[in-house]
Amino acid sequence: GDSVTQMEGPVTLSEEAFLTINCTYTATGYPSLFWYVQYPGEGLQLLLKATKADDKGSNKGFEATYRKETTSFHLEKGSVQVSDSAVYFCALSSPRMNTGFQKLVFGTGTRLLVSP
């Protein structure tokens, strides 16, 4: 079945450091790819998305490029802030065979801790 693999955390960085969180996937067909963020005490929020190969999703300084050849969707940010401290989830979405309804499959999440 479809699956998502993320690097384990926590990732600990100083403010203004460069961030990379690795994500690879296994899927049949051509899934859409997502990064969700979960701040302490809050629900999941969609951070960015990409629907086809070579698409780049971006939001709030974060970027990720859909790489079909390496089945990857790594999250990057050039300069992190303390407020970016959260748990980041990579996810894929693909349609179910008979109904067309989409199903989200999540990775295990990567906790990011940014210190001043």
Place this chain on the structure above:
Amino acid sequence: EAGVAQSPRYKIIEKRQSVAFWCNPISGHATLYWYQQILGQGPKLLIQFQNNGVVDDSQLPKDRFSAERLKGVDSTLKIQPAKLEDSAVYLCASSLGRGGGIYNEQFFGPGTRLTVL
């Protein structure tokens, strides 16, 4: 626009007791989802509704879990009897359409944290 509402936010029960969670999706959203998020793991879909019909409940432990969305709006998820391994955050999400694609973003509620002692 109001987001997805869930209650209660926290619940502590003894094993073998029953518990119920409530979710009110974003107004007009036809599709509603319940996810289970065990500590250290990503959310796992338990059940998906389209209006008041079930689209997918393949990962719902039906011997103890049940869910309904009678009027196609709000929903309840019940566990009876609870086990220790049910300790998790239960997330509700909703989407306008069939969910997941670029035009059918899933919006998540804050979750209910269940602790089973």
